[in-house]
Amino acid sequence: MVEYRIGAVVAEFNYDITQMMLELAKEEAKIRDSEITVIFPVPGVFDMPLAIKKLLEKDDIDGVVTLGAVIEGGTDHDQIVAQHASRKITDLSLEYNKPVALGISGPGMTRLDAHKRVDYGKRAVESVVKMCKRLKEI
Secondary structure, eight states, rough: OOEEEEEEEEEEHHHHHHHHHHHHHHHHHHHHTTTEEEEEESGGGGHHHHHHHHHTTTTTTOOOEEEEEEEESSSHHHHHHHHHHHHHHHHHHHHSSEEEEEEEEEEOEEEHHHHHHTTTHHHHHHHHHHHHHHHHHH
16 A cells, blocks of 8 residues: 655756666655655756646645756856755745655766765655655644
């Protein structure tokens, strides 16, 4: 039996990394008697908030994981993307009273660093499931 139904918002940018994150997230959900029931691909991390909002509005979604990798470039663009996306993700979680886990690695990392951090997908699912359980107890 599935305990929690999770939506996943997955950045297409750095696809090789985010797809590994998604596979780990799916495995972790099964281990925790939960399931990623909706996968919502978005172009990049900055594009996530609207997709997260749409998933949080659904009655059959208990929480959302965000999966992305913000890799350092020649400018501070990675800092801006990560800061603004994470702030809005927090705001949406509070607005809808459902957990949204930050499974986004970066900013300030190389592609190699991002490959080393694909387990953020697993950690995001762990976070959502734990928060769902704890919120149920209140």
